[in-house]
Amino acid sequence: MTSATPRPATGDRSEAVLSRLQLLVTRKLDGLLQGDYAGLLPGPGSEAGESREYRPGDDVRRMDWPVTARTTTAHVRRTVADRELETWLAVDLSASLDFGTGRWLKREVVVAAAAAITHLTVRGGNRVGAVVGTGGGTAAPAGWRRRPPVAGPGVLTRLPARSGRREAQGLLRALAGTELRPGRSDLGALVDMLNRPPRRRGVAVVISDFLAPPEQWARPLRKLRVRHDVLAIEVVDPRELELPDVGVLPVVDPETGELHEVQTADPGLRHRYAEAAAAQRAAISTALRSAGAAHLRLRTDRDWLLDMVRFVAAQRHARTRGTTR
Numbered sequence: 001m002t003s004a005t006p007r008p009a010t011g012d013r014s015e016a017v018l019s020r021l022q023l024l025v026t027r028k029l030d031g032l033l034q035g036d037y038a039g040l041l042p043g044p045g046s047e048a049g050e051s052r053e054y055r056p057g058d059d060v061r062r063m064d065w066p067v068t069a070r071t072t073t074a075h076v077r078r079t080v081a082d083r084e085l086e087t088w089l090a091v092d093l094s095a096s097l098d099f100g101t102g103r104w105l106k107r108e109v110v111v112a113a114a115a116a117i118t119h120l121t122v123r124g125g126n127r128v129g130a131v132v133g134t135g136g137g138t139a140a141p142a143g144w145r146r147r148p149p150v151a152g153p154g155v156l157t158r159l160p161a162r163s164g165r166r167e168a169q170g171l172l173r174a175l176a177g178t179e180l181r182p183g184r185s186d187l188g189a190l191v192d193m194l195n196r197p198p199r200r201r202g203v204a205v206v207i208s209d210f211l212a213p214p215e216q217w218a219r220p221l222r223k224l225r226v227r228h229d230v231l232a233i234e235v236v237d238p239r240e241l242e243l244p245d246v247g248v249l250p251v252v253d254p255e256t257g258e259l260h261e262v263q264t265a266d267p268g269l270r271h272r273y274a275e276a277a278a279a280q281r282a283a284i285s286t287a288l289r290s291a292g293a294a295h296l297r298l299r300t301d302r303d304w305l306l307d308m309v310r311f312v313a314a315q316r317h318a319r320t321r322g323t324t325r
Contacts, residue, residue: 051075085202086161087121088194088228089114089130091175092208094184101239102301109235109298110207111176116308117205117231122168129161130171133190135183155181156190182257187212191220194228204228206293209235214287221291230293234284237300241281242274 051064054074064077091114097107104112114130122128134155157178159171187208194204204224210217210232224230243249249262264270288295296311298304 050078052078085121086127086129086199087117087203087205088161088199089117089128090190090194090204090206090208091130091132092185092187092190092206093132093134093175093178093180094209094211095135095180095182096184096209096211097235098180100237100300102237102299104300104304106209106235106237106300107180109300109304111172112304113207113233113235113298113308114175115172116305118168118172120312121203122163122165125163127161127163128168128171130159130175131190131193132157132159132175132178133185133187134178135181135185156185156193158193184212186216188216188220191217191224195220195223198227202228203231205231205233207233207235209240210284210288214283218287218291221288221293225292230291232288232291232293232295234288234295234297235300236281236297241277243270245270 051067052075054063054076058076062076064075067075067077091110093107093110097110098105100106100108118128134157159174162168162171187210191206206221221230221232243262243264245267246264249264251260251262252258253260262269285295294315296308298307
């Protein structure tokens with residue numbers, strides 16, 4: 001059941017998970033950072049470099065028209081990656097993240113993903129900051145077990161961008177210690193916090209389960225992509241994709257406290273649930289792709305770090321082929 005009282009055990013567990021991440025992330029991800037300087041996303045940077053032939057997937061805004069005119073073959077201008085980048089994390093810590101049926105809770109995967117991104121970027125003088133969205137909290141009314149509490153508006157918090165490993169660790173501790181309140185944060189407003197005030201070109205990472213309707217956050221994300229390289233990390237639990245056959249299953253919405261009883265023995269219901277979940281995830285993927293964001297999906301029942309390593313390796317490989325999406 002959801003209540004307004006915070007659960008200390010969750011924060012303690014998140015802190016324990018965070019304390020194990022440093023060695024784990026360093027050992028697995030450091031090997032990807034050998035060679036030329038590059039961040040998590042092999043972004044274009046701002047300094048002009050050499051030209052090469054156009055390949056499908058290249059950004060047409062980087063067409064090198066003089067070379068194209070001389071050679072009669074489409075060329076794009078390479079750019080040199082900036083060595084001092086500013087990376088901002090938009091971290092959704094709504095009550096729906098306090099859930100997990102796999103090896104991890106969703107909020108633990110969120111903190112772990114933030115730790116991996118921070119490790120990949122906070123070197124060479126890079127700065128890392130974050131904006132965090134939580135539910136607004138609620139006071140449970142009398143008889144709240146029968147009538148769900150009404151959640152207040154979401155709370156948005158900004159953690160300023162700073163350089164240095166000590167500051168980055170402080171940011172991660174602040175994320176791990178954030179109290180999850182009932183209610184859903186406004187993901188659109190959270191993303192829009194990265195648009196104001198305007199910042200120089202950098203990397204923006206949005207970490208959420210993206211359960212809010214796409215029309216709420218798609219437009220701010222497209223606006224963010226105009227100026228920054230954007231990575232969207234979607235955190236998913238397997239029970240959000242399909243239901244097991246376990247008979248009558250009591251389900252509590254962590255954001256509203258509303259209780260439902262679901263008859264999972266009904267194969268038709270399980271099939272409809274799986275179809276609806278697949279359609280929802282397809283709509284999320286379409287909205288992220290339309291916004292021009294790189295998309296990484298992490299699951300609570302999988303090795304999230306291995307999935308992230310594969311994603312970074314694929315991004316680096318795509319860079320050598322001339323496309324990063």
